[in-house]
Structure formats: C-alpha cells, structure tokens
Amino acid sequence: MNIDLHIHTNNSDGDDSTKEIIKKTRDNDIELISITDHDTVMAYDDLKYINTDGIKIIPAVELSCAYNHEMRDILGYDIDLEKMKKILKRYESKEEDIKKEKELLKEYIKVFKDNGFIIDDGLEIIDGEKNEGYKKVIISAVSHEENVSKFPQIMNPSAFFWDNCANKKSSFYVDESRFFKTIKDTVEIIHEAGGLAFFAHPCIHHMSHNEVGKMLDEARKYGLDGVEVLHAKHSDEDVEYLLNYANNNHIYKSGGSDYHGSPKPDIKILIGRGNLNVEFDLIKDWTQNCKYML
Numbered sequence: 089m090n091i092d093l094h095i096h097t098n099n100s101d102g103d104d105s106t107k108e109i110i111k112k113t114r115d116n117d118i119e120l121i122s123i124t125d126h127d128t129v130m131a132y133d134d135l136k137y138i139n140t141d142g143i144k145i146i147p148a149v150e151l152s153c154a155y156n157h158e159m160r161d162i163l164g165y166d167i168d169l170e171k172m173k174k175i176l177k178r179y180e181s182k183e184e185d186i187k188k189e190k191e192l193l194k195e196y197i198k199v200f201k202d203n204g205f206i207i208d209d210g211l212e213i214i215d216g217e218k219n220e221g222y223k224k225v226i227i228s229a230v231s232h233e234e235n236v237s238k239f240p241q242i243m244n245p246s247a248f249f250w251d252n253c254a255n256k257k258s259s260f261y262v263d264e265s266r267f268f269k270t271i272k273d274t275v276e277i278i279h280e281a282g283g284l285a286f287f288a289h290p291c292i293h294h295m296s297h298n299e300v301g302k303m304l305d306e307a308r309k310y311g312l313d314g315v316e317v318l319h320a321k322h323s324d325e326d327v328e329y330l331l332n333y334a335n336n337n338h339i340y341k342s343g344g345s346d347y348h349g350s351p352k353p354d355i356k357i358l359i360g361r362g363n364l365n366v367e368f369d370l371i372k373d374w375t376q377n378c379k380y381m382l
C-alpha cells in the first residue's frame with residue numbers, strides 16, 4: 089500500500105494545484121494521502137470538484153507554532169474540516185498580517201544587508217500574505233548576480249530559509265516566533281477540531297537528538313498524540329531515534345514526503361529523496377479509527 093501523509097498544494101507554499109496533486113497520487117499508485125497545507129484547509133474545498141475514487145484521504149493541516157524562539161510545525165490529522173475552518177478564521181486579521189509582514193520586511197532587509205547582500209530599495213508589503221517579507225527580499229537578492237555567486241544557496245529559497253533565517257545559530261536568523269502560537273495552543277486547536285496532534289519533522293532543525301527529545305517531552309505535556317517519524321529529510325539515525333521515542337512514550341507515528349513541488353525540487357511525492365517508504369504497519373493503530381476519512 090503506497091502512503092504519503094505529508095503533501096502541500098498551492099493553497100499554501102506548494103506550487104501544485106489540488107487537482108495536480110490528485111493526478112500525481114494516481115500516477116504513483118498512492119492509495120492513502122493527507123494534504124497538509126500550512127494553516128489552511130482550503131484544498132479540501134477543491135476536492136469537492138475532483139474525482140478521488142480509489143484514494144483514501146485523511147483530512148489534515150500543518151499548523152505553525154513557536155518553540156524556544158524558533159518556528160516549528162505540528163500536524164493535525166483526522167480533523168473535522170468545518171471546525172478547523174472556524175477555528176482558523178478566529179485568528180485571521182488582514183490588518184495584523186500586513187503589520188507583521190512590514191516589521192519582518194525591515195528585519196530581513198537589515199539581516200541580508202548585514203551579511204553582504206545587495207537588496208533593492210523600495211520593497212513594500214502589499215497584502216500581508218504569509219512570508220511576504222521574506223519573499224520580497226529573496227526575490228530581490230536573487231536578481232543580483234553578485235549575491236548568487238557569493239551565496240548560491242539562495243537559489244533554493246525554502247531550504248535557505250530553514251537552514252538560515254529560521255536557525256538561531258545563523259547570522260541570517262530573524263525571530264518570527266513572536267507572531268506564532270505556542271505548542272500548547274496549537275495542540276489544543278487540533279484537539280478542538282477533533283484531530284490528533286503530531287509533531288512534524290522534529291529532526292530537521294539543527295538540534296541534537298537529546299534536544300529533540302526535550303522538545304517532544306514538552307509537547308507531550310500538552311497532549312501531543314504522535315510524531316512524524318518518516319520524512320524526506322530524516323536520516324536513518326533520526327528514524328531509529330524517533331521510532332524508539334514513540335514506542336517508549338506510547339505515542340503514535342506518522343510519515344510523509346513533505347512534497348511541495350518546485351519550492352523543494354529534491355523532494356518527490358511518495359518517495360521523498362528516493363528512499364522514503366511509509367508502511368501501513370507504522371500508522372495502522374490510529375488510521376484504522378479515523379472518524380473523518382474522505
């Protein structure tokens with residue numbers, strides 16, 4: 089049984105439409121998926137107009153949160169979509185989004201210039217969309233050959249963001265955590281929507297396994313249900329550590345590619361970087377009891 093429980097569409101930061109995701113699901117003979125867009129469940133509205141016969145879908149979302157002044161993600165699986173829509177609407181504020189992105193734009197311009205980048209003058213926030221400040225700066229940065237020759241990593245904006253701008257150990261670090269919900273609030277939101285809360289890709293954040301364990305311990309205090317064990321960027325050692333952690337602490341396990349399309353070109357749907365394989369035995373203890381399976 090082919091399974092991928094971590095997929096993004098262009099409703100968040102992927103670039104494939106929901107229809108294209110379903111086509112790729114069929115092309116790869118995937119039988120069980122979750123679309124896990126960041127802080128939105130709009131892809132599931134798209135599904136109402138798409139033939140998904142033969143594909144089982146666990147409704148899900150990936151919610152942003154903060155831990156120790158860094159950004160983290162928690163996956164909510166088997167959620168009531170209408171409840172989640174109402175909850176997310178409570179946090180919507182265009183005025184606050186624009187204000188936030190204006191602040192972040194200034195910070196990103198300063199950080200990039202401090203690191204020797206040429207950044208165009210006159211960059212402005214238009215509508216406050218998520219990551220607009222970072223995107224404006226990175227688009228400006230890659231338009232200058234001098235920047236690209238000195239920092240070729242910027243040609244992969246997503247990887248550059250997580251490796252540098254969201255990494256406290258980097259000179260490019262910008263603390264966005266003040267704008268995000270706590271782990272406690274995020275787990276509670278998922279539970280309010282009837283779902284199960286899984287810590288997403290915990291081993292990709294430049295942390296030791298000991299530090300990851302402390303982070304997961306804190307999340308479990310607030311009712312964390314599971315952890316994403318299999319992920320395109322998890323090493324064999326990471327997988328072994330997380331399997332042992334989940335088993336020893338009696339929490340559920342999940343896995344998926346974290347497919348985005350061209351924003352993460354090295355990650356393919358279903359297989360990640362080529363060696364990902366989510367077996368049903370890993371997830372059967374909780375997926376067999378899903379209330380909201382589509």
